[in-house]
Amino acid sequence: MNEYEIQKRYKMITLLVLIALSVIFGILSLFVGRYPKAGFTPPSLFYTDSVARTILTKIRLPRVVLALAAGAMLGASGFTFQLLFSNPLVEPGFLGVSQGAAFGAALMIVLASTSSLAVQVSAMAFGLLGLVFSHFLSTRFRFGGALLRLVLAGIAVSAFFFSGLGVIKLVAEPTKDLQDITFWMMGGLWNASWVSIIPTLVVIAIALTILYVNRFTLNLLSINEKTSFSLGLNPKRQRTMLLVIATVGTTFTISVTGLIGWVGLITPHIARKTFGSEATHALPASMIMGSFFLLLCDSFGRTILPTEIPIGLLTSLFGALIFVIILSSKRQEGKA
């Protein structure tokens, strides 16, 4: 068994350990909350108190599952975007996808119905639109290199949809009891119930599976088109498909959780630093770390205060911190 094999095995074991840790942490977080008091819930209580049982099964469990699933999706789509755009500095939130999704969801609620399906489809449509706009704009810009153009275009489109959210709030607030606009702009997992999250979980599961199965291809697509063609790929078709899958998964997530940023930017970096850039292990690592990160933020947020803290606040706080550390560290990855 050569060194490659040894490393591969080592990485695989580490991944499995991480998965186990996530599961353990997930289970542990079922025991923290605010009932019957802030902090740890003694397990015996679940036998004696029916309210505690209800909280466990109908409040905490779906919320923990959502945090894990959403975190994995955001980590995976961030990673995918970075490879597909050959740019370690993008995430769906940079390219107008997340903002488009939040805007689409809020718009549908205000204009038409609060039907789950309509809202999620609208989120998906506008998320994809954001992506298309960003790409289109980047080809129009005449300033800077390809990378810079994409980031700038993404910033423009994100800002456009984000302010669109503000407009909706301005126009709609007096007559509709829209969920607080802060929910859309900063995210929150407090709406998690089995009914509300099952469709999203299904979509996330499918999206993650497709991305996982294509992880080696993702590597190749990060190189220029001609080379990936020569290696036996169909670059345009495969890139489009994977981009759409990642976007759909992200938009469905956001239609339930509101805008959560930074997860898709940070966890791929940490995953690559730990497991190497090669997607075979780095992609699943990014998923697991995303789960972990989001679960951590949410468990923290829902325990320390009686009122809900928008989770996007926490992910940006910790995410931005980690971002600065990454960018300042000596071992830089690639060129920006």
Next chain:
Amino acid sequence: MKRLLLVVATLIFATSLIAQPVIESAPQAQHYSATDASGRTVALDEKPEKILVAAKAALMPALALFLFPEAQEIEISLSKTDQGLGDFFSLVWPHINPGGRLDQNASVEELITKQSDLILLKATHFESLGKKLDQVGVKNFTMSLETWDEWQAELIQLGKLLGSEDRAHLILSLYEERITPIQKRVAGLPDDRKPDVLLLQGARSDNAFSFKIAPDSWLQTWVVELVGGNPVWKGSNKAASGWSVVTFEQIATWDPDLVVVISYNAPASIYQDAIYDSPVWKELTAVRNASVYASPSDMMNYIQPVASWILGAQWLAKTIHPELFTDLDMDAEICSFYTDFYGITDSTLLDEFVSRFQKSTANN
């Protein structure tokens, strides 16, 4: 000696010339002057003939304004005042504002074009609108009206501004008439006879419901204490600036005896139904005892710092301590409120208010 006399005479003459206008202006001391919520002294030369009540939350100052009968003679323009349940002013005084309502987000320029003698604003708009209007010389008066103390102080000031201070005192005594009996009856209650009350504002997203609690300093929290209840959420809302979403777990931990749901732009019964239907809430004391109430409203919800907050207080008192307020007839109270405070005697209108109130609390 002659020279001295001349100097003195000149001095006296000069002084009298100066003194004349000073003395004369004293009797002309402004009758229409008051201090507003932002600390400014606003003075009008004469009684205002055109008043504009503008910007977001214009509802509250407008309700305060119409407590004064002079409002009927003044040409009054209002911004949108419909919170979502209906417009009070259009119903009661259909003749006002024939030209259509100003938008809540109207700019300073738009407000100026209305050429009002006076603009009434919520104090929150002082920086964005009040100051700018001052610069252009357009008289404006801010009111905060967030707590009962503020209502008391500011109604007097508004009365002064309109030259109707007596009316202001009368209004306050009308309020006192209604507050005092409540206070008396709950005064002696020991803490264990004060039920745990939770006031929640509902919000909808998709098919999910979430609930928010009010800040400690707001009227919503104070009124529960007034009527002999224990507001369980007091101390929990760290974001003092406004309503904050509260976790269900926290609600379960409080496990209040009573839950009152509020909504300002939709029927509160929606949230009441949602709670009763929810598999998650069913274990809670309030649900098991069928003590989840939709808060009352007619054209607006009573549990907020509007003029009819007293009706909300009365309803709350009766709901929390039914045995102490058996003689409190909400229908009658509503009629007497609108008659005494707003001079409404038209029975069709009064019936309208009562029927709306009954509808809002039908499922309780």
Next chain:
Amino acid sequence: MTYLSIDRLSYRYPSGINALRSVTLSIEKGSSVAILGSNGAGKSTLLDILLGYTSSTSVFLYGKPLSKYGRKELGRLIALVPQKEQFSFAYTLLDYTLFGRAPYLSPMGSPTSADSLISYEALAKVGLGGFENRSITALSGGEQQLLLIARAIAQESEILLLDEPTSSLDPANRKRILTLLKQLHAEGKTLIFTTHDANFAYELSSDIALLKDGMLLDYGKKEEVVKSELLTILYDTQLTVTEIDGRTVIY
């Protein structure tokens, strides 16, 4: 049966400019073909078409049109060594070389231990053995080129297409690459490469195609094609072909 043949290939850019005009040539298996010409002659376009990246109906491999080959099937037959590649991510040399195994992997799979062995050998062959775990971002220009060749070697293809393999290299690296490619040719690979370095073309090739303004000026064994008159026409510059110390030199 012809191996790799181009039959009256004409190609026009989307903008309307003619890139290639009625190019016909037949490449034997195991030969080393240099496509020589000045910039803008159409060399890169020709290479893209031979790769199949720019689609064309005039290219045949084993008598079958390129377009009829499956993607992976073609990937097992033809490998590309591009001039340069952007390294956005810090892959290891080994991982990067393993990418060359892509045409052999099952649709959803990742490299096996057999694949890793092939990649190790490829890296050793180009002289980068021992550096498998280094990051590609730390490579020098010459080493980058070697890495790209290693990947192509790992691809185990019959044909190797190279785009200006030495254009940005110093003499030492140029010699390294030349030696390596000669060795690959000797092992039976068919090489097709573009270059504007006539000397390099002569040293490495068996056959040479002269491309000027999209048209084939001449094609054949290098001894016959490399003549002063032809080269002068090709480059619009007076060039001389001579022998020095038993080696043909062009200047």
